[in-house]
Amino acid sequence: MALSETSKFKVIASGVIPFAFVVLMMLYIFGPGADLLDFGVALPEVTIEKVDFFDSEIQTTVRNTGPIPVQIAIADVNDRIQPAAVEPDGFLDRYETALVRIPFEWNESEPYRIGITIDDGTRFEKEIESAAFVLEFTPDLAIFFAIIGTYVGIIPVMIGLLWLPFIRKISKSKYHFFLALTVGLLLFLGIDAIEEAIEVSNENLAGSFNGILLTATVVVISFIGLYYAGQKLIDRADYSKLTKPVAIALMIAIGIGLHNFGEGLAIGAAVGLGSIAFSTFLIVGFALHNTTEGIAIAGPLSKDKTLSKKSLITKLIGFGLIAGSPAIFGAWIGGFSYSPFSSVIFLAIGAGAIFQVIVVILRLIREEGDKNLSGSSVVAGIAIGMLVMYLTSILV
Amino acid sequence: MKITRSTLMIVLLSVTIGLSAIVIFPNFSDAESELKTFITHSGKVIRTTGEVIDPLYTVSTVEFDPMEYLREFHYGTVSKLSDGTTVREYTIIAEDDKVMEVSPGVFYNVWTYNGTVPGPTIRATEGDLLKINFINNGSKEHTIHFHGIHPAGMDGVFEAVGPGGGKFVYEFEAGPVGVHPYHCHVMPLEEHIIHGLYGVFIVDPKEGREPADEMVMVLNGLDTDFDTENNFYAANTIPFYYQHHPIQINTNELIRVYVVNMVEFDPINNFHLHGNLYNYYPTGTDMVPSFYTDMITLSQTERGIMEFEYTYPGKYLFHAHKVEFSEKGWVGIFLVSDNAESDESETEYGT
Numbered sequence: 001m002a003l004s005e006t007s008k009f010k011v012i013a014s015g016v017i018p019f020a021f022v023v024l025m026m027l028y029i030f031g032p033g034a035d036l037l038d039f040g041v042a043l044p045e046v047t048i049e050k051v052d053f054f055d056s057e058i059q060t061t062v063r064n065t066g067p068i069p070v071q072i073a074i075a076d077v078n079d080r081i082q083p084a085a086v087e088p089d090g091f092l093d094r095y096e097t098a099l100v101r102i103p104f105e106w107n108e109s110e111p112y113r114i115g116i117t118i119d120d121g122t123r124f125e126k127e128i129e130s131a132a133f134v135l136e137f138t139p140d141l142a143i144f145f146a147i148i149g150t151y152v153g154i155i156p157v158m159i160g161l162l163w164l165p166f167i168r169k170i171s172k173s174k175y176h177f178f179l180a181l182t183v184g185l186l187l188f189l190g191i192d193a194i195e196e197a198i199e200v201s202n203e204n205l206a207g208s209f210n211g212i213l214l215t216a217t218v219v220v221i222s223f224i225g226l227y228y229a230g231q232k233l234i235d236r237a238d239y240s241k242l243t244k245p246v247a248i249a250l251m252i253a254i255g256i257g258l259h260n261f262g263e264g265l266a267i268g269a270a271v272g273l274g275s276i277a278f279s280t281f282l283i284v285g286f287a288l289h290n291t292t293e294g295i296a297i298a299g300p301l302s303k304d305k306t307l308s309k310k311s312l313i314t315k316l317i318g319f320g321l322i323a324g325s326p327a328i329f330g331a332w333i334g335g336f337s338y339s340p341f342s343s344v345i346f347l348a349i350g351a352g353a354i355f356q357v358i359v360v361i362l363r364l365i366r367e368e369g370d371k372n373l374s375g376s377s378v379v380a381g382i383a384i385g386m387l388v389m390y391l392t393s394i395l396v
Numbered sequence: 397m398k399i400t401r402s403t404l405m406i407v408l409l410s411v412t413i414g415l416s417a418i419v420i421f422p423n424f425s426d427a428e429s430e431l432k433t434f435i436t437h438s439g440k441v442i443r444t445t446g447e448v449i450d451p452l453y454t455v456s457t458v459e460f461d462p463m464e465y466l467r468e469f470h471y472g473t474v475s476k477l478s479d480g481t482t483v484r485e486y487t488i489i490a491e492d493d494k495v496m497e498v499s500p501g502v503f504y505n506v507w508t509y510n511g512t513v514p515g516p517t518i519r520a521t522e523g524d525l526l527k528i529n530f531i532n533n534g535s536k537e538h539t540i541h542f543h544g545i546h547p548a549g550m551d552g553v554f555e556a557v558g559p560g561g562g563k564f565v566y567e568f569e570a571g572p573v574g575v576h577p578y579h580c581h582v583m584p585l586e587e588h589i590i591h592g593l594y595g596v597f598i599v600d601p602k603e604g605r606e607p608a609d610e611m612v613m614v615l616n617g618l619d620t621d622f623d624t625e626n627n628f629y630a631a632n633t634i635p636f637y638y639q640h641h642p643i644q645i646n647t648n649e650l651i652r653v654y655v656v657n658m659v660e661f662d663p664i665n666n667f668h669l670h671g672n673l674y675n676y677y678p679t680g681t682d683m684v685p686s687f688y689t690d691m692i693t694l695s696q697t698e699r700g701i702m703e704f705e706y707t708y709p710g711k712y713l714f715h716a717h718k719v720e721f722s723e724k725g726w727v728g729i730f731l732v733s734d735n736a737e738s739d740e741s742e743t744e745y746g747t
Binding site: 057073080086088117122 | 434440444445449452620621627636720723725
């Protein structure tokens with residue numbers, strides 16, 4: 001702490017000098033007049049990120065995801081050239097987007113292939129399995145999504161929480177089993193969220209977004225961010241009204257909430273894409289699936305014997321809402337303003353949150369006595385948790 | 397310790413804000429404000445502040461002028477031999493480095509004879525002696541292979557002409573009567589054809605044909621993204637050109653169209669005429685028409701002569717009845733005006 005002015009300056013200089021060299025090198029390679037790397041042919045690429053069906057019109061959002069600027073020259077539907085309008089204009093710099101409006105008398109629930117041809121004659125295509133009117137915001141629809149979100153998120157989680165009295169009465173090893181079961185459940189959800197994020201990015205995002213690495217990066221950032229925040233919460237629990245089990249339960253509720261947000265997105269998007277039958281299935285599946293999430297919250301909470309009955313009930317309801325209600329927001333966003341990029345981000349944040357919760361629970365089990373996490377109840381709990389999730393996921 | 401923690405928080409916060417900024421604000425390009433309108437097939441009027449991309453109906457021009465090509469016949473530099481034989485001399489230069497706007501806003505590397513796709517229409521009378529001075533200014537080997545009757549050494553197959561100024565003189569007697577294609581015959585053949593090295597060779601009968609408004613239509617396709625499927629189809633290269641630039645003809649005037657199908661990848665092409673039927677002479681080798689029809693099917697390099705007259709003025713489509721082709725550009729309009737000579741049709745047809 002007693003650094004003199006000069007030594008402080010030296011520290012800063014030694015940090016800045018290498019960086020200055022990096023800048024110089026970049027200027028030399030890419031700067032004006034540099035032709036060192038002027039070889040090879042850059043291939044243009046555009047990605048059709050979104051296709052919306054309006055009355056007698058198809059609108060597509062096109063993004064330049066290649067290394068060079070492009071000019072949109074032609075739009076087609078099912079490989080048949082159509083007159084169209086590009087807003088604001090057809091010239092797209094890297095990562096710029098434009099809206100291509102194609103007047104077209106489309107038919108509901110038929111598949112369509114939308115093509116965009118750019119100035120060098122390359123055609124890019126996106127296939128829509130079944131055309132349906134774009135969901136435009138109406139209070140009715142918003143209420144509909146809220147009800148679905150409640151069915152999928154809040155109610156199942158609340159039902160799961162009803163296991164609390166049961167978990168409370170059981171022995172320590174059985175309690176460990178339930179905590180481990182939670183770990184298994186969450187592990188499954190985390191992997192599921194990552195898979196979903198990668199799937200969305202593969203189907204809808206251009207290669208230049210590096211979907212898998214984007215997912216990995218967001219998962220890790222979400223994980224360390226929440227880990228840091230969670231640790232603060234637990235630290236504070238020592239000298240605040242929150243007991244440690246309650247703090248952990250709260251973190252689990254937050255983690256699951258982030259996850260359910262992703263589920264809401266999936267349901268909203270499925271309704272938005274017109275696959276109503278598919279989304280009905282999703283709703284039933286998620287509802288069953290999410291009952292198990294209630295158990296995950298109930299596990300650590302049951303440990304807290306100090307809570308009064310009234311305060312316990314308020315906490316259960318509160319945690320149920322924290323964990324469940326994001327499904328409603330997810331459904332709204334997924335239905336009304338779906339964007340594949342934000343979906344990937346939200347799914348990955350959810351996955352990071354879940355892994356963070358897993359670490360916290362595992363630590364709890366260790367503190368409770370099973371230092372190696374190799375007790376039969378722990379091992380069986382994780383395995384059964386995964387299995388239960390897998391079996392209920394088949395329903396989705 | 398405190399400093400590192402808060403730094404971490406700041407980093408996390410800025411990353412989060414950065415990511416959400418990308419999510420929330422898609423970076424649309426700078427807006428234009430002028431309101432434009434255009435009308436679609438169904439008559440719907442679309443208003444947009446953006447850019448209209450409509451190669452179908454919006455009048456636009458590109459470098460190559462299909463209207464000029466349509467009625468342009470090259471008879472060569474004419475001289476006579478001592479025995480009275482007409483000699484027609486042509487110079488044809490091949491190039492393969494030109495990038496041409498083939499549809500408004502779409503640029504494609506065309507390989508050309510005398511700078512255009514199709515190359516110049518060579519026209520001679522049966523029995524004329526043809527001398528074609530071929531110069532290859534391209535970067536690859538090229539030739540000219542004429543369909544017709546000629547000695548083996550003039551076939552343009554085994555006599556590859558080197559790049560960068562290679563020369564060859566094709567000399568043969570024009571025949572037989574009819575309409576024939578010519579094209580490059582260097583391997584890989586398909587590549588040399590689809591890039592545009594082809595043209596039309598017309599041999600007139602000695603006694604001539606009945607005077608008519610004559611035109612050449614090469615039915616071709618362009619595979620601009622090299623996936624062995626045509627992205628565009630056209631009569632004379634430019635998609636939809638004769639739709640927004642109708643071909644003007646007159647009632648009660650004989651129209652003669654020399655049609656040559658040069659489409660690759662797709663096994664067939666066809667030609668359907670609206671509001672009329674035509675006499676069709678396959679390959680143009682016979683003076684008696686084989687069909688009276690409004691629809692013929694053409695395989696690769698299959699060609700023929702169509703003759704027809706319109707009685708009623710107005711707009712008539714002609715297009716591939718393989719509708720995929722017409723919806724990718726092989727469609728046009730004959731705008732038939734009332735011929736001054738006949739004043740019988742005062743009546744308005746249709747609305």
